[in-house]
Amino acid sequence: MKLCVFGAGYVGLVAAACFAESGNSVTAVDVDTRKIEGLKNGIVPIYEPGLKELVLRNQSEGRLCFTTDVPDAVANALICFIAVGTPPGEDGSADLQYVLEVARSIGRSMSGYRIIVDKSTVPVGTADRVRAAVQEELDRRGAAFEFDVVSNPEFLKEGAAIDDFMKPDRVVIGTDNVRTAEIMKELYEPFMRKNNRMIVMDIRSAEMTKYAANAMLATRISFMNQIANLCERMGADVAAVREGIGSDSRIGYDFLFPGPGYGGSCFPKDVKALIRTAEECRYDFLLLKAVEEVNERQKEILAEKLIRILGSPDEEQPLTGRTVACWGLAFKPRTDDMREAPSLTIIERLLAAGATVRAHDPEALKEAKKLFGERIEYSSNQYDILAGADALVIITDWNEYRTPDFDRIKATLKQPLVVDGRNLYKPDRMKSAGFRYIPLGRSGNGIAGDGR
Structure with missing residues (x-):
């Protein structure tokens, strides 16, 4: 099939690459000229295991291309996916301006029957607004092309998005048209070879499901x-x-x-x-x-533990003169995504308490530098940040942190204090190795055990 995917971000780029991998002709569209030019030159703007290889292979084989030319992309596609951002507004509601602008651009460009698919995470009732936006543009043109709007929410886990797309737990299709449902089933059939996990329902239920x-x-x-x-x-x-x-x-x-x-x-x-x-x-x-x-309260807990253990209670900045080493910045392993990451709250709290903060992450250092600038120290070596530090705090459970060199950690830290926000280690082994080990929710540790 011929597809176009609006939005070359996380969801859109994964969807475009995976649909191309199953033999479809896919055009990824984005208004960001710099991003599109980068993708044309093999520069993938996000880190996701396996994504770069998928993009490059399908691009070289002619199944995947990138453009900022909306009319051309819509003219050559039967199915148009909307996979742009829906950031939260000040009141917490999803901001649909980008979704609706794409809908309007499709209405301005379509020259025949189209299936318009909401892949973005959108609130219940968005399909009605997309339909209205497309129809408004068609009416303005005096055109009478038929189209359907479908809800097809994504269920991708960052760090495992390719597998999630290629071997999905389920594919939810929200449509009120039997013909459209059959076309969508045909599109997803290559991903259903072992087991049919397609669930077809009404549009509003599909929107709510996500x-x-x-x-x-x-x-x-x-x-x-x-x-x-x-x-x-x-x-x-x-x-x-x-x-x-x-x-x-x-x-x-x-x-x-x-x-x-x-x-x-x-x-x-x-x-x-x-x-x-x-x-x-x-x-x-x-x-x-x-x-x-x-x-929101949970994001404060690791910093509170450190302040309680290391802090001077009479000081306005109780961690002045203390150095804290942080392992992990991304919100989860196998991604460089720091949006709403607990590390942001933890590090800001430590800095406000007067601490010097050093950080390591296998993938998110570049993103962290955009967010923290020179206010913290960075290293691409997880052990270098331990030298003379008063404590090590583990924030993200990267595999690299699961079986570290404990002797090296103990010898490098100023004192053998590890605050483990991911419970990676066994408390009895850490104790026998001479560490003061503070996990979450383990017997005799944490707020009660170390706060008295």
């Missing part, structure tokens, strides 16, 4: 973080609790690891947007408001 999925996962994370905080006070071990509840087939083990809070481009934005959508319907979504509040 928000409901992310809100549910965010809820699980916040719930487990609260359980971890309670375990610290009660002398229980959250790792054992996770094993106990995760073995229940109704619950499962996924998204039950405690940590410093969720971040990224999806969970924070989508939780806010769903709360706002509920408010517009005069419904008070109390549970999600609590999830959001819990998450």
Whole structure:
């Protein structure tokens, strides 16, 4: 099939490359001339394992191309995907200006039947607004072309997006047209070879499904973080609790690891947007408001532990003269994405408390320099930042941090203090190795054990 994908960002670029990989002719469209020129020259603007190789291969084989020419892209495509950003507004609602501008541009450019697919994460009712925007442009032209609008939300995990797209848990198609549903099924058929995971439903239900999925996962994370905080006070071990509840087939083990809070481009934005959508319907979504509040508090916890352990209580800046080494900046491993990352809150809190902060991340140092500038120190070597530091705090659970050289860590730090926001190590082994080890929600550690 011939497709065009509006938006050469994370979702759009992954979708374009994967559709091309299955044999389709795909044109990726973006208004950012610099980004498009870079892609034409093999420069992929985001880090995602396997994406660069996929883009380069399909580009060289002629199935994938990049352009800023909207009329040309729309003229040569049966299906037009909208995969542009929907950033949160000041009130938390999704900003649809880019989605609707793409819809209008399609209406100005289409010359025959088109299927217009909302791939962006959008609130319930967006398809109606997209349809109206396209029709308005057609009416202005005096054109009478038929078109359908489809909701096809993405469910990609950063760091595993290619596998998620090529081997999806499910593909949700929201449409009110049987013919359109069959065309979409044909498009996704190469990804359904082993098992048909296609779910067709009405458009509004498809739009709601994306928000409901992310809100549910965010809820699980916040719930487990609260359980971890309670375990610290009660002398229980959250790792054992996770094993106990995760073995229940109704619950499962996924998204039950405690940590410093969720971040990224999806969970924070989508939780806010769903709360706002509920408010517009005069419904008070109390549970999600609590999830959001819990998450914001959780981002403070690692810094609070360090201030409590290392700080001078009588000082306005209790960590003055202290140096903290941070392992991990991205909101999760296998990405360079720092949007809403817990590291932002943690480091800002440490800096405000007077600490000198050093940081390492396998992929996110470039992004961190844009955000923090010269206010913190950086190194591409995870051990170099430990020299003379008062503590090591682990923020992101990169594989590189899971089995480090503990003897080197102990010898390099000023004191053997490790605050572990991801519970990567066994407390008894760390204790026997001579470390003061502060994980989350493990027996005898944390706020109760180290705050007295």
